[in-house]
Amino acid sequence: MEQQTASRGATWLRMFTGGAPALHDWPSVQVVEAPLAGQPARWIAVVPDPANRFPRARNGEVGLVEGWQLARAVQDLIALDRDAPVKRPIVAVIDVPSQAYGRREEAFGIHQALAGAAGAYAQARLAGHPVIGLIVGLAMSGAFLAHGYQANRLIALDDPAVMVHAMGKASAARVTLRTVEALEQLAEKNPPMAYDIRNYASLGILSQVLKAANPASPGEQDLVLVRGALEAALAEIVEEPERDLASRLQGPHRAASRRVRELLETQWEAAD
Amino acid sequence: MTDIARLLQRDSFIERNARSRATALLDPGTMRELAGPFERLHSPWLARQQLVTQADDGVVVAKGLLDGAPTVVLAIEGGFQGGSMGEIGAAKIAGSLELAARDNRRGIPTQAVILFETGGVRLQEANLGLAGIAEIQSAIVDLRRYRPVIGVSAGTVGCYGGMSIAAGLCSWLVLTREARLGLNGPQVIEQEAGIGEFDARNRSLIWGLTGGEQRVATGLADACVEDDTLELRAAVARLFARGIPQRHRSERADDYLAALARADTDAQPMPADVRAIYTEGDA
Numbered sequence: 001m002e003q004q005t006a007s008r009g010a011t012w013l014r015m016f017t018g019g020a021p022a023l024h025d026w027p028s029v030q031v032v033e034a035p036l037a038g039q040p041a042r043w044i045a046v047v048p049d050p051a052n053r054f055p056r057a058r059n060g061e062v063g064l065v066e067g068w069q070l071a072r073a074v075q076d077l078i079a080l081d082r083d084a085p086v087k088r089p090i091v092a093v094i095d096v097p098s099q100a101y102g103r104r105e106e107a108f109g110i111h112q113a114l115a116g117a118a119g120a121y122a123q124a125r126l127a128g129h130p131v132i133g134l135i136v137g138l139a140m141s142g143a144f145l146a147h148g149y150q151a152n153r154l155i156a157l158d159d160p161a162v163m164v165h166a167m168g169k170a171s172a173a174r175v176t177l178r179t180v181e182a183l184e185q186l187a188e189k190n191p192p193m194a195y196d197i198r199n200y201a202s203l204g205i206l207s208q209v210l211k212a213a214n215p216a217s218p219g220e221q222d223l224v225l226v227r228g229a230l231e232a233a234l235a236e237i238v239e240e241p242e243r244d245l246a247s248r249l250q251g252p253h254r255a256a257s258r259r260v261r262e263l264l265e266t267q268w269e270a271a272d
Numbered sequence: 273m274t275d276i277a278r279l280l281q282r283d284s285f286i287e288r289n290a291r292s293r294a295t296a297l298l299d300p301g302t303m304r305e306l307a308g309p310f311e312r313l314h315s316p317w318l319a320r321q322q323l324v325t326q327a328d329d330g331v332v333v334a335k336g337l338l339d340g341a342p343t344v345v346l347a348i349e350g351g352f353q354g355g356s357m358g359e360i361g362a363a364k365i366a367g368s369l370e371l372a373a374r375d376n377r378r379g380i381p382t383q384a385v386i387l388f389e390t391g392g393v394r395l396q397e398a399n400l401g402l403a404g405i406a407e408i409q410s411a412i413v414d415l416r417r418y419r420p421v422i423g424v425s426a427g428t429v430g431c432y433g434g435m436s437i438a439a440g441l442c443s444w445l446v447l448t449r450e451a452r453l454g455l456n457g458p459q460v461i462e463q464e465a466g467i468g469e470f471d472a473r474n475r476s477l478i479w480g481l482t483g484g485e486q487r488v489a490t491g492l493a494d495a496c497v498e499d500d501t502l503e504l505r506a507a508v509a510r511l512f513a514r515g516i517p518q519r520h521r522s523e524r525a526d527d528y529l530a531a532l533a534r535a536d537t538d539a540q541p542m543p544a545d546v547r548a549i550y551t552e553g554d555a
Binding site: 053054055056064065068069071072075098099101102103104105106107108109110111112113114115116118119120122123125126141142144145146149150164165166167168170171172174175176186189190191192193194200203205244245248253254255256257259260261263264265267268272 | 306313315316317321333335342360362363367368370371392393395397398400401402404405406407409410413414417434436437438440441453454456459460461463464465469470481482487490492520521522523524525526528529532535537540541545546549550
């Protein structure tokens, strides 16, 4: 289905999959099978659906239905490859402005829908599926937790419109009792609070940041660049004995995360 | 016994702090705290913003036995920064769950209880809190393959944000009537979508839609207990005895998609509408 609003997620998904048909007739969760490094892979993106039955999920937000459809798509692949010696890779193309904020969403338990998605991605990774998250636009909060944050590797485009955060600026300012300007000033000195991708990259959670010439409407060269990075990430993942998230703990700003784990490990058995 | 007498005799769980809650869940004399306050694990990020820190960063890691079984209790202190998850608190929870999963791979059946009393990500540590929550979620999914991970939210903070997603990954969930479980808090919804969408001052609506009783009645949690320490502990023990669910709640995509297809999305749902949708069919 061609969307009126061509989101970045939809654009990049179409570029990578060469217009192959989606596996489901789901308007807001697109799942496509197309090759990566010469082998079949599943490509998944959440895209805007202006006619969404849930009015708070019409702009590409991850809502109740999106969460459970992501879960279903990933679970289906795990089931298909249960006995396969090589598990198909999953590429989550990430451009999610937020989770859906609404009364219907809370009433029907959107937290559980997003748990469905996050849990399925984590299970896929633990089952041996290489999972790569490619951030081409926004990767916000609960939406990012549901779609991409469980990946073995996270790759992002270096672009001002690419942002990662826990909450939109206006709400974050209200919750922390600050003005938006004060929040922005604070973010300049505190990398975890910043919205831009370069500060986020300094946390050591991304495996790569790529400078595409035209992130909003990528050309052939951009495609070659990003595809190369995805293939390199895939080659790394399949060589790894452990399929956990430990590779994210090595950054200079994560000293406290490492210190806590060292302490716990030392004290764990001594506590018995 | 009269209601008043019962109320006076009750050992409130809600009134206990995180350390006391963890101690009360474990067998007497078996609780050992790991990465405790004497390690002085103050948040480096709060300190940089001239905000108050705490030596345990608001999370207590308690190892011990529960009815004789090796158990780690991860208790979030709702009284510190709204139970928000910063880098250190999240690392304490994720790191402990990772070690519990490693125990199981080595033949030690360690199980876990998480006491959720949290608004979600600590916004002063935004992206490190979010990353830490993703690591907690990963570790729950790993550990629950071997032993149940039980989530408890007693109140009064409730369980919100990315940590509500973590709660949705638990094998079993125990709530009290005072607890609330949801992704977005009413204030944030009102801010993002307007008062017509959600009136954050309407307490009966908030508890009616997201309170412990409703969540259990709609199958989004497993037990709603009184604010009583013994009763809560008994509920946790009962759920551990049930073992790993045949299918975790987070694995029931088909049931939930079928139920949501039945929902009338033109009108704003009332609590009874949600109960009707979720008790019809399988979800």
